[in-house]
Every structure is written in C-alpha cells, then in structure tokens.
Amino acid sequence: MSDGLPGPATAPGRLSRTAVVVTAVLLLAGTSLGYVLHARHRPAARPAAADASFGLGGPALYFRDLRGPGAGRIAHQPLPGSADDPGAGDRAPGTRTTGGPACDRFYAAGGTALCLRAEPGVLPKTHAIVLDGRLREVRRVTVPGIPNRARVSASGRMLSWTVFATGDSYATSSFSTRTAILDLRTGYLVTSMEQIPLTIDGVRHHAPDVNYWGVTFARDDNRFYATVSTKGRTHLVEGDMAHWSAKALRENAECPSLSPDNTRLAFKKKVSDDPAAPWRLYVLDLGSMRERPLAETRGVDDQAAWLDDGTLAYALPGEDGRAGDIWTVPADGTGAPRLAVPGGSSPAAVR
Numbered sequence: 001m002s003d004g005l006p007g008p009a010t011a012p013g014r015l016s017r018t019a020v021v022v023t024a025v026l027l028l029a030g031t032s033l034g035y036v037l038h039a040r041h042r043p044a045a046r047p048a049a050a051d052a053s054f055g056l057g058g059p060a061l062y063f064r065d066l067r068g069p070g071a072g073r074i075a076h077q078p079l080p081g082s083a084d085d086p087g088a089g090d091r092a093p094g095t096r097t098t099g100g101p102a103c104d105r106f107y108a109a110g111g112t113a114l115c116l117r118a119e120p121g122v123l124p125k126t127h128a129i130v131l132d133g134r135l136r137e138v139r140r141v142t143v144p145g146i147p148n149r150a151r152v153s154a155s156g157r158m159l160s161w162t163v164f165a166t167g168d169s170y171a172t173s174s175f176s177t178r179t180a181i182l183d184l185r186t187g188y189l190v191t192s193m194e195q196i197p198l199t200i201d202g203v204r205h206h207a208p209d210v211n212y213w214g215v216t217f218a219r220d221d222n223r224f225y226a227t228v229s230t231k232g233r234t235h236l237v238e239g240d241m242a243h244w245s246a247k248a249l250r251e252n253a254e255c256p257s258l259s260p261d262n263t264r265l266a267f268k269k270k271v272s273d274d275p276a277a278p279w280r281l282y283v284l285d286l287g288s289m290r291e292r293p294l295a296e297t298r299g300v301d302d303q304a305a306w307l308d309d310g311t312l313a314y315a316l317p318g319e320d321g322r323a324g325d326i327w328t329v330p331a332d333g334t335g336a337p338r339l340a341v342p343g344g345s346s347p348a349a350v351r
Helices: 008-040
Strands: 060-065 074-077 105-109 112-119 125-131 137-144 146-152 158-166 176-183 198-200 203-205 211-217 223-230 233-240 245-251 254-258 264-270 279-285 290-293 305-308 311-317 324-330 338-342 344-350
Touching: 060 105, 060 338, 074 344, 105 146, 112 146, 112 158, 125 146, 125 158, 125 176, 137 158, 137 176, 146 211, 158 211, 176 211, 223 245, 223 254, 233 254, 233 264, 254 305, 279 311, 305 344, 311 344, 324 344, 338 344
Parallel strands: 105 344, 198 245, 211 254
Antiparallel strands: 060 074, 060 344, 105 112, 112 125, 125 137, 146 158, 158 176, 198 203, 211 223, 223 233, 233 245, 254 264, 264 279, 279 290, 305 311, 311 324, 324 338
16 A cells, blocks of 8 residues: 555655754744743742632732832732822832732733643643632643633623733734633633634635634623634634634734723724734724724724723833733823833733
C-alpha cells in the first residue's frame, strides 16, 4: 500500500520537505521560548491566593497592580470621583489596598470575580478561576492559550473569557481566539463560541475563520454583545443565550462593553492603519445606533469598563517607565482623560 510519499528516486524532495518541517518546528519552539522568557520577567514569587482579609467590597475600583513587590496581584482603591477619592495624579503610597490573588486578567461584579492566570510553557495554558466574594476559588477551567479578556455579568451569574490561541495582537491578521461562556447558576460551560449560529446581513454565516472575543452581558443574563471576525471584517454581534443565536449589528466595533443602564456600548473602533495606534474609543447609542468618539485620542487596545453610567476606565501603556496605567474619560465625548491608577490594568468597578 502506498503511503502517499515519494519513493527512493525522489529522496531529495523528501529531504526538502523534512527540512521545512524541522524549520517550522524550530520556529514554533522559538515563539514558545520567547513567551516563556517574557513570562520569566514577571514577578516569580506572587502568592496565587488572596490574603484572608482581602475580598470584594465596594464602592471601589479593583485592578491588577503593576507596581512594587505585589506586581501582578489584584488591589483596590476608592472609585474615581467618589468621596474617598484623593484626586488625580500619582497617589500617595498606601492609598491602594493590596493583597488580592495573582491574575493576568481580572474582572468582578455581583459578588463574583474571574481571574485569568497564565501558565507559561512550550504550549501555554490559561486557568480561568472563578472566585466568590471573599475571593476564594469555587471553580477552575484550564484551556490552551494566553489570557486576553474577562467579563462577569452584573448579577455575577454569567462569565466569559477569551484567550489568544496563536499570535499576540488584534493589530495583526494572524491571531486566533477562543472565547468561552460559563453559566454559574446551571453550571453549563460553552467552551467555544465558534459554533453559535451566526447571521450577517440577514443570512446564516458559515466560515472556518470565525473568531469571537470581548463578550459583555445585559442585566437579564440572556442578551450579550461580542466581537466576531470573519473574512477580514469585524462585526459587533448581539447574542441570545436562550435561543443560542447571534446576529451582526454593524461593522468595525471591537471589545464592546455595555453601560450599567444597558442603553449604550463602549467599543474600540479602527481608525488608522498605524499598528501603534489603530483604534479609538467610541460609544454607541443602542436606541439610535449613533456613535460618538470619546475625548481619549490615544490608541486603546482594551475592553473598557464602565465605572458608572457616565464614566469609562481603560488601560494604556504606562508612563514614566510603568508597565501600564488606568485612565478614565467621560462617556459622552466631553472632558479629558484622567490618570486614575498609575501602574495598573484590568479595571473593574465593584459596588
């Protein structure tokens, strides 16, 4: 029986293909090694669990702390603009409360937190860890890939996470994502959203290149919004959990985030081919479907979080040598960006 490979007379061709395979393996190993080496520069002695005295309590802004010996752990401080907020700028030491779990991406709402924790390696993995109000682990799902997005519904019932399967940036065309949805009430886990029936322009869409990311949930824990990429285009989709269906609403709207009153979506819109700053933050009114650019003009590669119905928080590369900073901006297009957390990422408002 033939094995489909060339015979001895064409051994050079076989050797050429072998060389290509070896080269590909070495390139893959090099990419994985690069990820491992990058991970080695993260703090190595981060305690995985939260301190006994650290839990969810509000009103407060929770975030991933990027400063000092606790870098990589979750911290919190007063919500910007609240009575306890000391003001803008680089706050005095001790203002933030530290001691949360170690996470690479974090979100919390409704007494539930979602902590995505990377496990580097030749084949990197992500642990999606569900935490209760005292930030104790109640469930863990481990998936291949690199942590990217995390969301919890307002009630704390519905959770979603996205990991990069390959690549490391939405600014390239080579990335692949996997997005899951977990219903804590029923325990039902959707391991990949790719199989959800999708309608684009009124037609059922079938394609092997479908990628979902950036889920955000409505107050009813049934309706959700997300980004889908297919055939070189990105779409904002509205989904229905009960009927397990999704329909595209418009193009060029990524990483949606639904306002607390459920009337508007914040999203990042591609406005430039400059890979350093391809996106700008916008807000879409779901009633009129009119969009408005926000006062933040820098390129934001984040799923913005609503602190209240009038304010958004998001992460940007840090200033003055910091790994990252959290900024806020009014959601109506007025005002100016304000530095809220020097040395932070993954903002989440807990009330």
